Amino acid sequence: MKQSLFTLCLVLTLTACSSAPEKKEQLTEKQYYEDAQAAMDNNRFLLAIEKLQSLESRYPFGRYADQAQLELVYSYYRTIDFESAAVTAERFIRLHPDHSDLDYAYYMKGLASYSVDRGLVERFIPTDFSERDMGAARESFDDFNRLINRFPKSRYAEDARQRMIYLRNLMAAYELKAALFYMTRGAYIAAAKRSTFIVENYDRTPSLPDALAVMTKAYLELGLTDLASSSEQTLAYNFPQHKELSSGKLRYTPRSQKKTTLLNAVTFGLFD
Numbered sequence: 001m002k003q004s005l006f007t008l009c010l011v012l013t014l015t016a017c018s019s020a021p022e023k024k025e026q027l028t029e030k031q032y033y034e035d036a037q038a039a040m041d042n043n044r045f046l047l048a049i050e051k052l053q054s055l056e057s058r059y060p061f062g063r064y065a066d067q068a069q070l071e072l073v074y075s076y077y078r079t080i081d082f083e084s085a086a087v088t089a090e091r092f093i094r095l096h097p098d099h100s101d102l103d104y105a106y107y108m109k110g111l112a113s114y115s116v117d118r119g120l121v122e123r124f125i126p127t128d129f130s131e132r133d134m135g136a137a138r139e140s141f142d143d144f145n146r147l148i149n150r151f152p153k154s155r156y157a158e159d160a161r162q163r164m165i166y167l168r169n170l171m172a173a174y175e176l177k178a179a180l181f182y183m184t185r186g187a188y189i190a191a192a193k194r195s196t197f198i199v200e201n202y203d204r205t206p207s208l209p210d211a212l213a214v215m216t217k218a219y220l221e222l223g224l225t226d227l228a229s230s231s232e233q234t235l236a237y238n239f240p241q242h243k244e245l246s247s248g249k250l251r252y253t254p255r256s257q258k259k260t261t262l263l264n265a266v267t268f269g270l271f272d
Helices: 002-019 029-041 045-058 065-078 082-095 102-115 135-150 157-184 188-201 208-221 225-238 262-266
Strands: none
Touching: 029 045, 029 065, 045 065, 065 082, 065 102, 082 102, 102 135, 102 157, 135 157, 157 188, 157 208, 188 208, 208 225
């Protein structure tokens, strides 16, 4: 009886041991980092993210912790997770204000910030980005600006400057579209403000000549002839070949001086 009881206990013990879950072997910090590097080299960025996140959570103050954060930013960016890339870059900048690779963090944050509201389709289908909200573009512009101000000799500075030129042109085009929209709706004060904003903040952009033309038209509609004359002269002096100029004068007749047509009346001024 005692022998049977002993045998039963032994069987139960062995069964319990065999059914216990196996503990997953924890890698060293170096192994996690090398595995992540190997994954990135093979364009397996989702796997790289998994390894880097594990490294960061298990060895937050380790030898590879700082570099892992930067690699994580890049991996997020390559998987089109721009929001996570921007957030991770921002966290790195906040936690490591004196790091030797801080310029790279600013650069990647600038890239990610602008891309954060872009969908997958927009990466392959041409889109007029001046029709998008400019919040992300302004944030990206500021990130690149911080980069070149703090690190003017950085290897990323020249590319950042070129991207800033593009973003500046884009923001000017956005403001111009808004000004033109207000003109078509008869909101001349708003149109004048938007076009003035372009002249004051986005000089040397392709949108500047048209902004001066819109400004002139808006002032004419508002009866501000002196201001209209001043903006018209500025347009004629700097851009004499502008498509709306003829002998230095803008070809435009204010609506108040036009005869109202049936189409204009029926469409409440939307069409002449």
